[in-house]
Amino acid sequence: MDSDRSQSTEKKESIQYKESTGHALTTIPTSVTLSPEQFETLYLTPMTRRQPKFAKRVGNPTPLALGGFVITTTPISCCLMAWRGASGNGVAFIGPIVFLGGLLLLITSILEFILGNTFPCVVFGTIGGFWFAFAATMIPAFNAAAPYSALTTDTVTGLSSAGFMNTYAFLFITMAVLMLIFMICATRTNIVYTLIFLTLLVVFLLLSSAYWLLGEENVAAGNKCVKGAGASLFVASLLGFYLLIVQLFEAMGFPFHLPVGDLGAFWDRSLQNRGIPDIEESAAVGQK
Structure with missing residues (x-):
């Protein structure tokens, strides 16, 4: 009897050992391989994983920024190209620049921050801030350009003075460097984003050249650079429209995906x- 009990005990222990050993050798998958289409979708929509519960119930804020971007850049590009006799380098669009360009992009930047999307947060925040600064320069109450006029009180005259243009061109150069950084980072996403930043890079380079040429009273070459900047900005706005359509189609669940x-x-x-x-x-x- 004792031998039988000892044998049964040994069998139970061996079975338990095998089970524990088998569990110890079990492999658990720790990574997931995504297809290119899934990877693309992750970059076109907010990353809501590992976010608070409320973040999974909100929508994608990126189309809001794209909408503000295209509504602002399209008319300004037409103005820079002097279509239909347009002039003023965007002075007529102070309202849209503030409330559609600056405000919508700033709101989107905050929402992207909440969702944990660092790159869109930085992009929309800095471009939105630029629109605010650009509009403020043309608003007389800020007294940014008036000191460059002969009477030191005329904003319109100050905006076209050589001193103002030679100085303000450095802002465009700085924005061009920023667009170059954004373009390099965008190569991790998709071609459309990359081309948008490439065209914006060309815009700011041409605007800085135009301001310096106009500051030297080289009107012919300066105006050509302004029109070139407007054409490049128009291409950027068309790319923005396309990306907006892609995002909205994705949000509405259309049965096809634009590349x-x-x-x-x-x-x-x-x-x-x-x-x-x-x-x-x-x-x-x-x-x-």
Whole structure:
């Protein structure tokens, strides 16, 4: 009897050992491989994973910024190209610049911050701030350009003075450097985003050149640069319209997806060839 009990006890212990060993050897998947289409979708919509519960119930704020962007840039580009006799370099659009360009982009930047989207937050916040600053320069109450006039009180005359143009061109140069940084970062997303920042880079470079040429009283060359900046800005607005359509179609659940040229897949292949883990693998390791 004692031998039988000891044998049964040994069998139970061996079975338990095997079960525990089997559980210890069980592998649990820690990473998920995404297709290029899924990767593209993640970059076109807010990253709501690991966010508070309310973040999953809100919509995608990016189309709001794109709407404000295209409504502002399209008429300004037409003005810079002097279509239908338009002039003033955007003075007539102070209202839209403030409430459609600056305000909508600033609101979107805050919403992107709440959702944890760093890159869109920085992009919309800085461009929205630029629109506010650009409008404030043309508003007489801010007294930004008036001191450059002969009477030091005329904003319109000050905006066209050589001193003002030679000084204000440095802001356009700084914005061009910022657009270059954004363009490099956008190569991790898609072709449309990258082209938008490329065209904006050209816009600010041409505007800075135009202001310096006009400051030297080289009116012919300066006006050509202004028109070139308007044409480049018009292309940026068309790309913005296209991206807005893509986002709204995605939000409304249309049964088809317009291409935006996903660039994330190329980066993933390059990283994998170098033995560097991709974004999904890094995130999975961080969650362990």
